[in-house]
Amino acid sequence: MTNHWTDIQNADVVLVMGGNPAEAHPCGFKWVIEAKARKKARLVVVDPRFTRTAAVADQFAQLRPGTDIAFLGGVIRWLLEHDAVQHEYVKAYTNAPFLLREDYGFEEGLFTGYDEAKRSYDRSSWAYQLDEQGFARVDPSLQDPRCVYQAMRRHYARYTPELVSSVTGVPVETFVEICRTIASTAVPDRTMTSLYALGWTQHTVGSQNIRAIACVQLLLGNMGMPGGGVNALRGHSNIQGLTDLGVMSHLLPGYLTLPTEADPDLASYLAKRTPKPLRPGQMNYWSNTPKFFVSLMKSFWGDRASRENDFRYDWLPKNDKPYDILQVFELMHQGKIDGYFCQGFNPIASVPDKAKLTAALAKLRYLVIIDPLATETSTFWQNHGGPNDVDPAAIQTEVFRLPSTCFAEEDGSLVNSGRWLQWHWKAADPPGEAKGDAEIMAAIFLAVRELYRKEGGTFPDPILGLDWPYAIPHAPSAAELAREFNGRAVADVTDPKDPKKVLARAGEQLATFAHLRDDGSTASGCWIFCGSWTQAGNQMARRDASDPSGLGNTPGWAWSWPANRRILYNRASADPAGRPWDPDRRLVFWNGRAWAGADVPDMRPDARPEEEVAPFIMNPEGVGRLFALGLMAEGPFPEHYEPFETPLAVNPFGKRAVSNPAARLFPGDRARLGTARDFPFVATTYRLTEHFHFWTKHARIPSILQPEAFVELGEALAELRGIRSGDRVAVRSRRGEILVKALVTKRIRPLTVEGRPVHTVGLPIHWGYEGLTKPGYLVNTLTPFVGDANIQTPEFKAFLVDVRKA
């Protein structure tokens, strides 16, 4: 979230699209209810189904799964056509005035630079015109035909309400009513918050769904505002912490990226990741990359990392390609992976195409499961009849199960969606032999290190050289790890403006990432967490709920990254002169000498407004991007592409590309895609309030509340197939078949898409062949093995099926 949970109460309009927070985030949803009560907020829900969130909404539109960009592109066009834009904000705080290169263009669904054979773009033309000093050229009048504003206007001209309606299935009147509600926040004293979750990410255009709402929010001037922002509602209690700490195949902690083979040494790695400012006087915060990266290396390797040895950059792995989960299971399926460690993860239920996953896991020599529960992955080799009809004798994979603790059985911090690091304390001892994850990993590490020490082996240096400073080596404590992430001074850290002033003495915990250095005098395991455990102690354990501004901003409650800042880009909540846009939302402001206010200002404290330091400090041009430059795989503007399985033969928005032209599809998986002729209905998957993923079916009460798998079918579809509520039905895709109970509902209606009826089928995911509920089929039996073009999140939200009475 750019904002945070309690801030939702400040919104005038709450747009829920790509999520269902009443269902999946019921506790956080209280703040939507509060916004309705306090601000008379309007709740707008756009979803393939009439959900529990829709049940309390003021406006609802049912759209066809996978057409969010068509809808949001239509919103962008409507805002531009009706001049529902916060002009001063857009001019000063976005790249609308920036001039684009002459060779950038777009035609019939493809941007310039497409290579069909490689299914990827040469993105060099998606860039600004630069002047002699390397700064971007701008036209503050927004009239130049090459400026981003005009390019955006041209790009979305096709997204008329009529075409949007024809593609999404949302009636024109409903679409226009929702546009009006959204447009009501283009004024400085009204804001809209956008709440989304996996309903946007789990598409082949997932990242661009979020880009699209970012554009809408920038045009409306809602970024940085209390009650505004683009807010990802995270799915697990610590999935935010997972990404923060870089537990992804391409990341290092703090959103630093893992080197690739193209980065042979430290200098080339840093040069590529340390941008130069694209406008004069901008903060360009990633210019500090060397400080963050070198401090991370010091945290990894301790005394062994020094300037002389490039801080042991050579000890880091260099990826030859991305190793996302789809890639890994593809390699496993090809028999190229021997062993797999599966920690707090149930991939046979959570990665698409179960049949492929089962075949892949069966090719492993060994599989290690670290989990508190008996997951389906851990028993993938057992025959469970229909839901898992395998031959155990044919599977030779050796499975090790290491029981771990649940969250209430350990100390530690959880990072919530709003970036708050909240410390929690162990409430109970784990049962039996269960151990904490850190203890399990430490035992494995120490044993492996001992093997390397005794037997040598290929490149033992990083294993032998890893700093391991824990008091009890086989059981690093949560407090030790937290202190390490925060970081400490290795040598005295002094103030660059006054070398006599010592900011932190050697050995002390650092107070802020502003004290990190690139000379090896500081160590920090995750720069964005710097400030969470200082010399003053554990800031995450603070529990002062006082709210001085009345805006739900509680600086003394836990600790928020970065720098305890609660709303990102909050400089943008004030106008260019430093006065809050809305006098009722005084978050940060220029007090004549410095930036001040209820939140930690996202701005250099002494940056006078006349200096025109723009609020989006992580971008080298300082402004928010309506045009994403070359950062997105499939284009600088979000463009509608159909899901990989679509009921349409052509993309009505551009005939040269039906589906995302830059999405990766492995050869074997193309043959496993179905067509609308065989699979006429559009399916989508989702979660229910009663369950949490595949976990709570192991607990009795949630199992009582939602005991058995079902599929939601609209009344018209049920009639077409002669199905009644409670019937057992078979849902089939090109990849497999599942048997479930039918729930016939008025809440899913047939949509008229390109003049023809399209039926939507809804599949909640929670059941499996382990646990206390009625045994069920894993829904990913049906889903296609293709992901988002940028980050490879699988397309669970839009695919084709057929439904018949079983």
Add this chain to the structure above:
Amino acid sequence: MALQSLDVRNVSARTSPPPSARTTLEVAKLIDVSRCIGCKACQSACMEWNDLRDEIGVNAGAYTNPPDLSDQSWTLMRFTEEEIDGQLRWLILKEGCLHCAEPGCLKACPAPGAIVQYASGIVDFHEEDCIGCGDCIAGCPFDIPRLSRRDSKVYKCTLCSDRVAVGLEPACVKTCPTMAISFGSKTDMRFAAEERLPDLRERGFAHAAVYDPPGVGGTHVLYVLPHGDRPEAYGLPRDPRLGGVLRLWRSGTARTAGVVTLFSVLVAGILHYMRRGPLEVPPERPGGKEA
């Protein structure tokens, strides 16, 4: 569960006067249906606090699970899909005992002490005195109490009388994430309920209303209903009243008639004795036992 801090106002099948030395607060639970998202946290909390575990059943094609109230499910989210004024509505009602001011169950109950009404307004079942006759089920205009197949006793929501007795709110109130359920004095809850109506009307719910039916003397569970003109769409009776037979049965006329009948029988007996004298046993005849 007779608790010292809960003064009793009425007890089934007993006429002794209630204690009256203390003044205790009349309470109510307010369920604002417009804030409810049907998450079933109240159902979970009810099971947790009261140590209840219903069957892990089947899905019969509905979100409502378990399918009905039972001896193990004292509250239930009931989901109904309705088209109202051309708009689809998903009505979600937290079902459970309404704790009537004039409880039909208590009036119908023939077992002394099995149902009590506290001065707070809570109507509680004391299963140890329940004889399992089911009269309370027939007497309830809301169809709430359920006979257990396990022990042939009747169970329902206690409004967490054990928690309320020690100054806590009911478990469902504590757990509700959207604060759709609140708890306090009946006066405060009634006020809070009325306060919600202008906002709902402004949002297009022209008939939003508070459900506190006078036919049962008002209730200690109140609902804010966005479609207040159509309580039956949510599964609530439009105008609940105690049944005619039950009212007659428990009315003053019936009692007077009973007393008169009793007295007449007594008088008739005495008169009969005075005129005919004691009953004389005829002398025993030999072999009479074999007859």
